[in-house]
Amino acid sequence: MRHATAARQALPRRVRTQPPQTFLLAVRSRLHSTSSAWPDDDTRRDESGTTSTASRRPRRRTSYFDRRDYEEEVEEGGTNEQFRRYLRQPKPTPKFDGAYTVTNRVGKCLAFGCDERQTAEAARIIRKVARDWPRLQMGKSNALIDLRATWRARIDVKKKDETWEPETSWGIVPRPFPQPQIVESAVVKFLDHAMRTAPPDEQKKWLRTKKLQRKFWSVESHDIAHPLTAPLYFRSIQFLHAASQKRVRTSQNVIAFTRLYKIEEFDDERVRFYLRVMMWSLKTNKFLTEAEVAVIYKPLKGHGLNWLTRELTRLLDHSDPRVRKELDDLLHAVERLERETWDNPWAVEDFGSASPAQDPATDAQDTQSSWLQ
Template identity: 30%
Template structure:
């Protein structure tokens, strides 16, 4: 059986070819409040600190220590950041793929230039998240998901109606130029806002991390709409089962214990980097030797 990502691809990619003339969306309830996000350095900063230690000169023991540390950061740091930011089970829900080459689209989208590459990744990550929801649903609800996924009709469909690149005071352009080159990225998605019972809308938030730039390059919001009876804005009758499933999705965020454990692991890794620095260029008795561990 094909995955949800395959089955929903056509409907979730309607954004570029289908236009829905809908009234302004008002009253969207906030989703689960973003957990307080303690400041952690990005992956690039940690690599730069370790690189400075190696450039200063490490003995064999310190070089091996740095290699183990780099391996741990490469494998775990993005997941640590995702858990701290509230994403559920990032190891199993992450979508990893390639940004394609090419210029971003110039057409304005709610006064924001929409990068088509980022929209594509956000759609794929959203579908991966929906895969996870289908896989973990109760048997009867799973059957309903599969009907919605495999046999959409004019009476019932799920469609994307908006994709926007979230702007923040600290990220006013959300690093648009970092997304223009081909690169591998990892994306994490979760339910961000749920107004299904009132408007049939719900919003999925996706954060995208670059494996090339080693930083978070975008926050993308994907607005979906469940059309029932007829594929028009009205009349609409929300399905009780999907309402229940969205309530379940609201709870699929990392809990306080998981965020605390992830933060503790992040600080442990940062402490290991501090230890390496103190053994090399921060050691007042150390002498710069540019690679004494080299064979």
């Protein structure tokens, strides 16, 4: 009791005269103010009372996998192990070859000369390239190649509107792609396919997210007391390849393939992941350009993030070994056709402009007679 009285007398007079409840609040406020380590002016006091201007340490965001409440023991190759590994090593974009790399080789084979069987084989290869080449090339990556997950659109120069050139007072200011909305539509198609193919429990979470997203869109223009927060946001769209304007500003049909590239931020407050949309020109049958989209997801109350961990792990890799084998078989067929048409005694080496090859003895007689003349 004597110590409490001494401590009370040590306080300022204005604090000692306050009632007990106010007194306790004042003491708590005083202790809180003296224990503040980072004042508002970015200065701090050390133990000796001197003031230093050391830079403020940024607040560390708590990672989802740093929380012990959510940690679980998993064996090598489990869901969380795959997730962590992919966070460290995002899969880069492979090199996509245009259809001309195959059609030119087949054309040379036809120019060298083909019999009936070889001509039929060349026609089969060309049909395969014309029909399936975009799918076979995208099979090199982890993109979704299911036609239900792709987005098809048409770039029509004759029907361009203000979305192409919003302001024409400076003429046409070139940009990487004339219609960025194609990228957004491809991302939405990707999310629809993820929801449609998800397991029943995860599908319910996707449906609830979609429902809240639509509700946010419907009340966005209304003045309500408690505005809603959308679960999904598209933060940025960045085109990674500077395609020539002649290639992108031409009337053509395009098909967009989407893949999950990397997860940059994953905690209890929000999740930031990046999708890459690869656009393929169906007119020239070759890769057109690629865009990277940053997507922000804010977790729903009561749902947690375990379901999203499983879903993102499922969407990390959609590469199909059967598609890779299909591409390898096609390229092997081209090589076999080249060997059969080039390595034969009757091949036309200057692509059809010369006469068929003759016997070496006949060639020697012709050369000798030409010298005698």
